[in-house]
Amino acid sequence: MPSDGATRTQGAPQTGRRSTTVNPRAAHLAMALHCVAEQSGEISRAGISAATGLNRSTACSLIEELIDGGLVREVRDTGTTTRVKAGRPGTGLGLRDDGPAGLGIDVNVDYTAVCVVDLTGKVRYKHVVSEDQRGQGTREVLDRIARLARGAQNAAEDDGLILCGSAVAVPGIVDRRGATVTLAPNLGWHDLDVAEVLPADVHGERATLDNEANFAALSEQDLIRDGASYLYVSGQIGVGSGIVLDGRLYRGAHGWSGEIGHLTIDRDGPECPCGRRGCLERYAGHEAILRAAGVTAGAGTMLGVRPTAELIAGRAAAGDPATLAALARAGQVLGFALAGCLNLLDVGTIVLGGIYRDLAPWIGPEVEREVRAAFLGARWAQPEVRAAAYGAEAPALGAARSVVRDVINDPMRWLAR
Amino acid sequence: MPSDGATRTQGAPQTGRRSTTVNPRAAHLAMALHCVAEQSGEISRAGISAATGLNRSTACSLIEELIDGGLVREVRDTGTTTRVKAGRPGTGLGLRDDGPAGLGIDVNVDYTAVCVVDLTGKVRYKHVVSEDQRGQGTREVLDRIARLARGAQNAAEDDGLILCGSAVAVPGIVDRRGATVTLAPNLGWHDLDVAEVLPADVHGERATLDNEANFAALSEQDLIRDGASYLYVSGQIGVGSGIVLDGRLYRGAHGWSGEIGHLTIDRDGPECPCGRRGCLERYAGHEAILRAAGVTAGAGTMLGVRPTAELIAGRAAAGDPATLAALARAGQVLGFALAGCLNLLDVGTIVLGGIYRDLAPWIGPEVEREVRAAFLGARWAQPEVRAAAYGAEAPALGAARSVVRDVINDPMRWLAR
DNA sequence: GAGCGTATGTTGTGCCCAGCAACAAATAGA
DNA sequence: TCTATTTGTTGCTGGGCACAACATACGCTC
Numbered sequence: 001m002p003s004d005g006a007t008r009t010q011g012a013p014q015t016g017r018r019s020t021t022v023n024p025r026a027a028h029l030a031m032a033l034h035c036v037a038e039q040s041g042e043i044s045r046a047g048i049s050a051a052t053g054l055n056r057s058t059a060c061s062l063i064e065e066l067i068d069g070g071l072v073r074e075v076r077d078t079g080t081t082t083r084v085k086a087g088r089p090g091t092g093l094g095l096r097d098d099g100p101a102g103l104g105i106d107v108n109v110d111y112t113a114v115c116v117v118d119l120t121g122k123v124r125y126k127h128v129v130s131e132d133q134r135g136q137g138t139r140e141v142l143d144r145i146a147r148l149a150r151g152a153q154n155a156a157e158d159d160g161l162i163l164c165g166s167a168v169a170v171p172g173i174v175d176r177r178g179a180t181v182t183l184a185p186n187l188g189w190h191d192l193d194v195a196e197v198l199p200a201d202v203h204g205e206r207a208t209l210d211n212e213a214n215f216a217a218l219s220e221q222d223l224i225r226d227g228a229s230y231l232y233v234s235g236q237i238g239v240g241s242g243i244v245l246d247g248r249l250y251r252g253a254h255g256w257s258g259e260i261g262h263l264t265i266d267r268d269g270p271e272c273p274c275g276r277r278g279c280l281e282r283y284a285g286h287e288a289i290l291r292a293a294g295v296t297a298g299a300g301t302m303l304g305v306r307p308t309a310e311l312i313a314g315r316a317a318a319g320d321p322a323t324l325a326a327l328a329r330a331g332q333v334l335g336f337a338l339a340g341c342l343n344l345l346d347v348g349t350i351v352l353g354g355i356y357r358d359l360a361p362w363i364g365p366e367v368e369r370e371v372r373a374a375f376l377g378a379r380w381a382q383p384e385v386r387a388a389a390y391g392a393e394a395p396a397l398g399a400a401r402s403v404v405r406d407v408i409n410d411p412m413r414w415l416a417r
Numbered sequence: 418m419p420s421d422g423a424t425r426t427q428g429a430p431q432t433g434r435r436s437t438t439v440n441p442r443a444a445h446l447a448m449a450l451h452c453v454a455e456q457s458g459e460i461s462r463a464g465i466s467a468a469t470g471l472n473r474s475t476a477c478s479l480i481e482e483l484i485d486g487g488l489v490r491e492v493r494d495t496g497t498t499t500r501v502k503a504g505r506p507g508t509g510l511g512l513r514d515d516g517p518a519g520l521g522i523d524v525n526v527d528y529t530a531v532c533v534v535d536l537t538g539k540v541r542y543k544h545v546v547s548e549d550q551r552g553q554g555t556r557e558v559l560d561r562i563a564r565l566a567r568g569a570q571n572a573a574e575d576d577g578l579i580l581c582g583s584a585v586a587v588p589g590i591v592d593r594r595g596a597t598v599t600l601a602p603n604l605g606w607h608d609l610d611v612a613e614v615l616p617a618d619v620h621g622e623r624a625t626l627d628n629e630a631n632f633a634a635l636s637e638q639d640l641i642r643d644g645a646s647y648l649y650v651s652g653q654i655g656v657g658s659g660i661v662l663d664g665r666l667y668r669g670a671h672g673w674s675g676e677i678g679h680l681t682i683d684r685d686g687p688e689c690p691c692g693r694r695g696c697l698e699r700y701a702g703h704e705a706i707l708r709a710a711g712v713t714a715g716a717g718t719m720l721g722v723r724p725t726a727e728l729i730a731g732r733a734a735a736g737d738p739a740t741l742a743a744l745a746r747a748g749q750v751l752g753f754a755l756a757g758c759l760n761l762l763d764v765g766t767i768v769l770g771g772i773y774r775d776l777a778p779w780i781g782p783e784v785e786r787e788v789r790a791a792f793l794g795a796r797w798a799q800p801e802v803r804a805a806a807y808g809a810e811a812p813a814l815g816a817a818r819s820v821v822r823d824v825i826n827d828p829m830r831w832l833a834r
Numbered sequence: 835g836a837g838c839g840t841a842t843g844t845t846g847t848g849c850c851c852a853g854c855a856a857c858a859a860a861t862a863g864a
Numbered sequence: 865t866c867t868a869t870t871t872g873t874t875g876c877t878g879g880g881c882a883c884a885a886c887a888t889a890c891g892c893t894c
Binding site: 021044045046056057060085086087088089090091 | 839840841842843844845852
């Protein structure tokens with residue numbers, strides 16, 4: 001007998017049950033929850049069985065676990081749907097709107113926004129603080145974020161929700177793991193761990209970070225994973241984009257994907273702060289549009305991005321010739337650049353976000369014309385160009401949704417909390 | 418008693434065991450096979466257990482199944498590795514080179530190539546027929562493909578291999594499912610089902626189709642899935658590319674991704690058959706290089722792509738000033754275009770394939786300079802520009818490898834044959 | 835309204851398969 | 865030769881899914 005207790009000859013014991021490798025139960029729970037989310041309130045256990053191919057008894061067991069975990073509930077008052085088929089009617093299943101919720105935070109140059117989204121994708125809390133953070137210290141800004149996060153948490157709890165994670169959108173570059181801010185020039189941040197300042201009880205796990213264009217892109221994606229590919233173009237101070245390919249956000253080898261603002265339009269064009277000439281931003285950035293529309297540069301730089309877009313949109317709606325010409329020109333150049341992206345990526349849809357959303361009535365047709373003229377596949381499939389569903393709130397909303405999506409895609413992590 | 422036999426109240430019976438949904442056994446078999454492939458001959462059952470986190474008994478069971486299925490074998494003569502540790506030495510496991518193999522076919526304008534690759538990634542058979550197919554009928558070309566495929570199959574069987582699938586690379590556009598050729602202008606094909614002409618006993622399943630640039634891109638990828646992202650640029654008659662993101666080929670919403678040949682370099686540049694002006698192909702396509710180097714256009718059009726590249730490379734190696742200037746110019750323009758792609762996609766590596774591979778000594782440095790000057794992330798990470806490992810054989814090789822990769826990624830499909 | 839057909843939700847059973855522990859086997863070192 | 869150590873193998877256990885049978889709840893018909 002070498003020592004007391006059992007002789008350990010098998011190496012380190014596995015933690016729990018096959019959590020390190022493949023977990024079919026987790027996958028099945030996710031499948032069932034997806035079905036419920038897709039047709040919330042209109043699907044029964046038997047329907048899930050049919051949709052997933054799992055046995056009815058298995059579907060029943062999965063649903064029981066999801067109900068016990070507070071993610072799903074039976075909805076009995078489905079009086080709206082008239083029964084036509086014979087047989088025992090199924091009990092409708094729907095997502096709970098008093099379960100886990102995601103916290104999204106958008107830190108920008110002149111405002112900070114937070115929002116809370118529940119399982120069904122509904123926005124349950126929203127708060128925006130407009131304040132120029134350029135003159136302030138990093139500590140000060142981080143403290144404000146933490147304060148806003150706590151406020152959102154309190155509001156969510158009062159509403160019966162449980163925050164299960166948080167995500168922060170920043171105007172800058174984030175490392176590939178989504179852990180630290182590599183560089184956010186307009187905030188004066190570099191190599192900053194934003195997640196650590198968020199109160200620990202808000203998230204349980206560390207907050208996820210990403211570029212605001214990436215999170216804004218996710219705000220356009222349905223909560224249920226579909227495999228669509230699209231390019232979300234975000235007009236802000238610069239021009240950025242978020243790339244969603246086959247339903248997944250593509251962040252790039254270093255997390256720097258989507259930098260289209262400095263695509264060269266004309267090698268002999270105007271100089272750009274990046275050191276080169278004729279970059280897209282110099283034609284279709286908000287400042288370029290302002291200047292072309294005849295708004296004085298001095299006023300433009302003091303205005304935030306949002307009011308600028310509204311101002312331009314107002315002038316365009318009033319029929320101001322200079323503004324209309326400026327927007328047409330910006331749309332042409334933007335469309336020219338996007339056509340190249342489209343030939344490379346072959347995404348089916350281009351979504352105009354940021355200031356381009358408000359300006360879409362004037363920019364959109366120009367973009368569409370350019371894109372259709374230059375897209376090589378245009379003979380067989382017309383790419384769609386459309387305005388984003390959300391404006392300034394898109395990054396915060398997308399961030400919050402990404403948290404919720406994580407729960408829907410892997411409910412077992414929530415159940416095992 | 419309603420009828421004879423058991424009353425079916427559970428809907429359609431499941432086929433086998435959870436094959437329709439999540440199959441952990443299949444995933445574990447793939448994990449084990451991946452481990453064997455990564456360190457063929459140098460890993461034991463215990464090593465697989467350690468690498469995967471699965472229990473040693475489970476690893477043992479998985480390996481037994483893989484050995485019985487003819488994918489893995491024990492290698493006993495590992496006399497090279499000197500044992501240093503105490504304890505019973507493990508029996509080495511390696512991929513069998515007499516098991517399943519993949520057939521790759523490359524149909525091009527002036528040649529057709531087939532190759533057979535075994536599980537270890539080794540090329541076991543290769544055959545190229547040079548013949549200009551432009552004047553020939555579709556039926557004629559398809560018959561030649563079928564004949565070449567049968568020849569490859571016979572050779573493979575004589576070599577102890579079992580073809581388990583085939584893939585066909587075509588110079589054109591393929592539908593998203595990889596089932597039919599939408600358009601291959603140089604072959605005069607459209608909406609053609611190439612797979613159906615291949616003898617049924619060659620593949621068991623239908624052959625997979627894809628663009629030659631896509632398959633060529635896959636020839637650069639290691640057989641073991643790593644998550645690398647790179648852009649494979651293929652210089653042929655036109656300029657195409659294959660995009661590999663996070664280890665997966667991205668084919669686009671319609672399967673048309675990677676069309677960089679018509680990115681606009683100069684809106685006032687020379688006319689292009691595509692109807693626009695100043696496309697990349699007009700500067701860096703093989704014909705443009707020929708013309709700039711002073712080779713007469715008449716001779717150039719009659720030459721195949723491959724001899725052209727060798728001719729140019731020969732002149733460059735001999736120090737011909739016109740040729741060197743032409744290549745430098747082509748490299749600059751190509752690098753300029755690729756820098757834009759890099760800012761959009763943030764792939765870590767650019768691979769120069771097709772004719773660019775042979776011309777890489779002269780084009781590569783120019784491309785690298787342009788890319789580093791224009792890539793926004795260049796301050797933090799230098800993108801790598803390198804020549805492809807394979808030249809003309811890349812598409813056929815990549816196609817064959819894709820078949821083998823499918824087996825390695827899902828060995829259960831092979832085992833259940 | 836009773837009976838029948840039909841679809842749903844639930845429960846017990848068997849089986850696959852991964853983890854666990856013990857054991858036989860094979861080596862290095864004392 | 866003996867011991868320590870690592871490997872490969874073999875019963876055993878338990879989770880979880882398919883399967884089948886049953887209870888339940890409706891529409892439809894007479």
